[in-house]
Amino acid sequence: MENENPIINPVINPANEIAPVSSPDKPPAEPSAKQKFRFNKNHLFLGVAVLAIIITGAVLAGKTGFLNFVPAVNPFGMSQEAVAKKAIDYINKNLIAQGSSAASLGAVSEDHGVIKMEVKLGKESFVSYVTKDGKLFFVEGISLE
Secondary structure, eight states: OOOOOTTTSEEEOTTSOEEEOOOTTSOOOOOOHHHHOOOOHHHHHHHHHHHHHHHHHHHHHHHHTTTTTSOOBOTTSOBHHHHHHHHHHHIIIIISOTTSOOEEEEEEEEETTEEEEEEEETTEEEEEEEOTTSOOEESOOOOOO
């Protein structure tokens, strides 16, 4: 005859702790939080591997331009379009004679660290450059290469 007394009839669990044998008429006791999750070297290795994959993916996405869906805002707080618009306003106020057709803005992009912009005057258009902070305007750029 088996004795159902948990002290007399112990079972050793994987953590080498003595646990009482549950009675058939009682449901098994819920394991404690400490028993539910035990930290081991496999968890550490898995965590480091997942972190390395995430960091590598972020670096590669940044280098390939995958993350370039963010609108272009320069460190001075103005977008490229806002800086180019500021330059067009300057051209219209200071460089174009009264009564002449006003300059308008065409395509805007970044080129060699400055903002490249297409300036349209009537039917003609030409390329000019402005610094990212909007303080220097270049009527043209000369390539040294």
